[in-house]
Amino acid sequence: MDRLEPTSTLLLVIDLQERLAPAIEPRAFERTLKATDLLLSAAELLGVRVVATEQYPKGLGPTVPSILGPLEKARAERVEKTACSALDAPRVAAIVGEVAPRAVVVVGVEAHVCVYQTVRDLRARGLQVHVPHDGVGSRREEDRMAALGLYERLGAFVSTSESVVFDWLRKAEGEAFKALSKKMR
Secondary structure, eight states, rough: OOOOGGGEEEEEEOOTTTTGGGGGHHHHHHHHHHHHHHHHHHHHHHHHHHEEEEEEEHHHBOOOOHHHHHHHHHHHHEEEEESSSSSSHHHHHHHHHHHHHHHEEEEOOOOIIIIIIHHHHHTTOOOOEEEEEEGGGGGSSSHHHHHHHHHHHTTHHHHHHHHHHHHHHOOOOHHHHHHHHHOOO
């Protein structure tokens, strides 16, 4: 496994939406939002490209308000989709083709549905995929746990949001480290 480099990584945020939020196990959703916020802050500071999807927003609502600001600061492109896999959304597939990342970090919901299918499709393209376990949630914890095992069987790396951030940072020094370490408390 190669080190994660900000310039060759894509951060993909899957379906953190208002009407999905109440269905997700509350502690898992809170943990997912915290991990996503940390990763978005790191992406903003370190120049990581970010794409956020919204599954059928007309029915499931927009992205949760607490993530909208961080998405905007990280210059994320928001893409609507109706397919489970983000790669079945033509714009997401085009971005992956344009950016040609070496690695993709995937967070969001639901871990065993849209996140899983996206990870499977990214791996099928030969991409290195990292899924922070604290950055994914499902309605039921057993579904999230099953998904973590599925990611590993696909050859994805299950890690933590802090692991990703420190890999991007490389060193525990500098302005970016200072700013991000405050969020890790």
